Amino acid sequence: MLTALGWTTLRPLWPPIAAASARQGSASQAVGRRITDLIGSNGWASSPRDVAMWKEMGISWARGPVGPGQAHGASDPMRVDKTGNNNESDLPPVIIQNNHNGFRTLLLLAYTPLWNASVPGDSKSAPVDVKAWERYVEAVVRKYHASPYNLRFFQIWNEAAGKLSGGSPQASFWHGAARPGAGDDLHAPYERAMEDYVDKIHIPAARIIRRYGAYVVYGGWPDQGGLETFSQWLEYRSPKYNLRMLDCVDYLDTHYLAVKDMDYLYERYVRQGPARGLWQTEIGDRYMIDDHYLPRYFFDLAAWSLDRNWDDPDKYVSMVYHWDGYEPFRLTHRGPPVRTYNVSGRSLIVLNQTVGGVLSPLQQKLQFGPAASGSALYSDKQIVMQVRALPGWRTVDVPELRPPSSGRAKVRFIDALSGSTASVTQTALKWDDQGLQIRFRVPDLVNGHGGQGPAEHLAYIVVAQE
Structure with missing residues (x-):
């Protein structure tokens, strides 16, 4: 019977x-870790229904931009109270609600206002006046690291890269300074992409973030860029500051890599430092057409993390892009009439319910x-x-x-x-x-x-x- x-x-x-x-070795320090520590999303949960759905799916991190800064000129008042793709939403109540509901917040610092753009009309180009970029970063971190927001994680730019090995000749979100002879051709070779980004964007912002006792999250190295190329960027030493970009990064960040591909960065930069952890602030997207993608990814990430000294709940985080939309592979369908789960969203609910306890390795x-x-x-x-x-x-x-x-x-x-x-x-x-x-x-x-x-x-x- x-x-x-x-x-x-x-x-x-x-x-x-x-x-x-x-358990033996460093894995024994992974006490109290849960699957929810790993799971984040791009965007915000705004309504009570959204919040409930995030909790059911096990989402504990949220990522979004902050702006608009000085939108029209250097004499504009500095505004850092908006968020969304077009700065259409108020940011302070979003963060307060995140804190209340137990969601961690990562703010994305980007991009260049058009009045300060090196390439006319291009917000992904380098700032003409780096001081204006620094004023924006300072305003964001000063405001949101303090009570009642108490944020500690700030991300610098998004997918900044130059020539991408094995992929596009130019990055989508870092067009840098105007290049002689290139005109408006964003696909033209950009040989100083690394130097310009480190000197004009990353190190100036990182110094401000750390001055407030907060953590620097790299802006997400795109998967088609190649990890060896990423290493070249990380280890490039700026003659201006006598610092490597790696010296000014707390959490390495990549986009759309498989879990096994993160071993390269873990062994090189996280296992014995100097980086504190390894994130992916964008995963999923069209990969989620495969209904198995998300549950496999996060289960594999949990097992991988348990074997790699998961001694801090913030050490390994991955954020789905995107939880909201109309495509059938997103986590949810926004409606009308009401928001509903897609298969990928339901798979996270099952994962959270099945592996919801304190994790340890087998x-x-x-x-x-x-x-x-x-x-x-x-x-x-x-x-x-x-x-x-x-x-x-x-x-x-x-x-x-x-x-x-x-x-x-x-x-x-x-x-x-x-x-x-x-x-x-x-x-x-x-x-x-x-x-x-x-x-x-x-x-x-x-x-x-x-x-x-x-x-x-x-x-x-x-x-x-x-």
């Missing part, structure tokens, strides 16, 4: 939580049978595996994982997109001195689209002791 109910009787040894206490290696793969971690005392598999009966073993002292455990098979739990007849569990063995049946109608290969099902296997 116990087997029919999805239970099995086990020989009492020691509970899964003991594995967390047995040291043992998973051994999957044919046509299945995945990874695992602990959420409180539960083992949670995220699996990808083809239809039919599949297996996963965890050798040398000793069973719980209670002698009882339960296994559930949860659809990663809908949250539905399969019948207990679709799973079987055996746990003895040799380790944990699970059989699970993947439905014929899988929740993946396939793409270049056969369509797979994405699900969670949750093993709980009782």
Whole structure:
């Protein structure tokens, strides 16, 4: 009868939580980390309904711009009380509401007002008068680092780059100074892109931010730029300031990288410093056409972070672009008549509900049978595996994982997109001195689209002791 109910009787040894206490090395410092620490979004949650939806999806960070600064000339009053793509919304109540609801805020400092633009009519070009840029940064940080806002994170510019290796010849958001002979051709080579950005934008802003005891977030290196090129920028030393840009960055930031691609920056700049952490302030977008993208990304990021000294809740953050829109792959559809979840938004709800406890690494290696793969971690005392598999009966073993002292455990098979739990007849569990063995049946109608290969099902296997 116990087997029919999805239970099995086990020989009492020691509970899964003991594995967390047995962690070795730097990962043992990752105490109290949760999946919500990792999840952010671009934009703001404005209405009570939006706030409730953010909390249900596990979103804990918000990113948005601040302006307009001195919009029309150096004699304009300095205004830093607006936000939105066209500075159409009041910023102070947004931050107050974020604080009240437990959302962290990252303010984006950008761009150049047209009256001060090196390239006429181009807000992504370098400022003619760098002092005007500094006045804007000073006004923002002075206002919002103080009570009642108490912000500590400020991002400098967005996707500043020059020639992009393997991608566009020019960055979309950093056009720099006017170049002789280039005219209005933003695709012309810009050989001094790095030097101009570091001297005119980054170091002047970073010095101000740090003067107020706040943290500098790099402006998001675009994925097509290449990480070796990013390293060249980070390690470039300004003759003017005798500082590397890396000396003036607290949190490295990239856009749209896969989790495994972040190892390069972690090993080089985060593992032993000088950077405090590694963020991605834009992920998702059209990648979310793949319904598996977001749940896989954040589960992989959690497992990756647990193995890389996740000793601070702010160390690793990724922000979805975008939570709101009309495309079916966004987190939500804004309506009318009312805002509703898309598949990607529902997948975050399932992730937050399934992996909502305190996280710790599972040291043992998973051994999957044919046509299945995945990874695992602990959420409180539960083992949670995220699996990808083809239809039919599949297996996963965890050798040398000793069973719980209670002698009882339960296994559930949860659809990663809908949250539905399969019948207990679709799973079987055996746990003895040799380790944990699970059989699970993947439905014929899988929740993946396939793409270049056969369509797979994405699900969670949750093993709980009782």
